[in-house]
Amino acid sequence: MKTSVKVLIVAALAVAVSLAIILKQRQSPEATAHVHSDPGLPKLLDLGADKCIPCKAMAPILARLKQEYAGKFEVELIDVWKDESAGKKYGVEIIPTQIFFDAQGKELFRHSGFFGREDVLGKWVSAGCFKQGFFVEQENLKKWLTARPAMTGRQITIAQALADKMKLTPQQIAKACKLGECL
DSSP states (O other): OOHHHHHHHHHHHHHHHHHHHHHHHHHSHHHHTTOOSOTTSOEEEEEEOTTOHHHHHHHHHHHHHHHHTTTTOEEEEEETTTOHHHHHHTTOOSSSEEEEEOTTSOEEEEEESOOOHHHHHHHHHHTTSSOTTTTOOHHHHHHHHHTOGGGTTSOOOHHHHHHHHHOOOHHHHHHHTTTTOOO
């Protein structure tokens, strides 16, 4: 083969590879990370399917989170078997996939597979969107307040609750609360 033909083949391959890279970048999650319906709230996007067993197990958890924390963060579910373009748009390879976005729409974290309620809430805290103690169960807090009527009327912090319930020292509380995040 002539040298000019070899150079032409190499050039054509280089162009093809460059085009493939450009197309891949356009479809990557980073390119779509700023897609967000309400720029004022963090968002959990769950990409799954209604016939996927782990997705079915997560559905009631996500529905409860959506209801309980309405106005605090968004929860959106997309069935990628019904809307295949969403799977491509977010670069989903395994379902279910959960994508956590901050209030500006930037992707913070991505998880594939089943993710329990406490895992979701813990991820919001570790991502820095909410302070530790934000997700305290209202029923548990009411029980705690009912058992301590003298404390009603003043602000009770998670640190106080930990000190009372678990008999922790201020140093242990500070360590457990990641140095003052329990407010």
